[in-house]
Amino acid sequence: MAHPLVPEVEKLVKANDVVIYMKGSPEFPMCGFSARAVSVLKAAGIEKPVGFDVLSDDDMWTALEEYTQWPTVPQVFIKGKFIGGCDIVTEMFERGELQEMLKN
Amino acid sequence: MNSEQLKARIRELHPATEVLVTDLTGTEDHWQVTVISPAFEGKMMVEQQRMIMGLLKAEIDSNEVHALSMKTYTPEQYTKIGAK
Numbered sequence: 001m002a003h004p005l006v007p008e009v010e011k012l013v014k015a016n017d018v019v020i021y022m023k024g025s026p027e028f029p030m031c032g033f034s035a036r037a038v039s040v041l042k043a044a045g046i047e048k049p050v051g052f053d054v055l056s057d058d059d060m061w062t063a064l065e066e067y068t069q070w071p072t073v074p075q076v077f078i079k080g081k082f083i084g085g086c087d088i089v090t091e092m093f094e095r096g097e098l099q100e101m102l103k104n
Numbered sequence: 105m106n107s108e109q110l111k112a113r114i115r116e117l118h119p120a121t122e123v124l125v126t127d128l129t130g131t132e133d134h135w136q137v138t139v140i141s142p143a144f145e146g147k148m149m150v151e152q153q154r155m156i157m158g159l160l161k162a163e164i165d166s167n168e169v170h171a172l173s174m175k176t177y178t179p180e181q182y183t184k185i186g187a188k
Contacts, residue, residue, distance in 0.1 A: 069154075070150075081148075082150060083148070083149075083150060084149060084150040084153070087173065087174075088149050088150055088153065091149065091175065092149060095181075095185075097149075
């Protein structure tokens with residue numbers, strides 16, 4: 001059976017252009033990978049992504065992992081689509097694909 | 105799993121797949137791989153990485169592969185970065 005909070009994850013990521021599930025907040029990241037993902041988003045022009053702190057809500061963290069089937073955080077969503085974690089977001093930025101995706 | 109086995113497994117993606125592997129720690133469990141494959145055409149990067157992880161699921165689950173850092177390219181993308 002699906003985790004009862006999966007619809008909440010789906011609702012948040014579909015209601016906002018850019019969402020990052022991370023450790024800490026975009027203002028105060030609590031993990032190096034989360035911090036790097038936030039700074040990559042900033043470099044791509046996203047000053048204030050919607051952040052969700054998984055450390056503050058274990059149930060939501062579990063629901064997130066079930067929703068994306070991705071084992072690590074941070075996890076970045078753009079226009080409701082799961083993009084990836086720190087490495088993928090960084091690589092996509094370097095290739096210009098992230099900026100392209102944010103433009104459309 | 106040694107580097108030849110790792111390469112062979114990843115080549116299951118598509119016969120024309122090219123794989124470069126680096127053993128990051130010399131212990132055959134922390135790998136960096138660069139994979140260039142026609143199988144990646146039209147797929148998001150996260151899906152490309154899931155395809156590779158899927159081929160190595162047993163080894164990742166058993167922790168025989170403990171860390172896997174990936175770069176994925178379609179042949180066209182790889183030609184482009186080579187031209188830079």
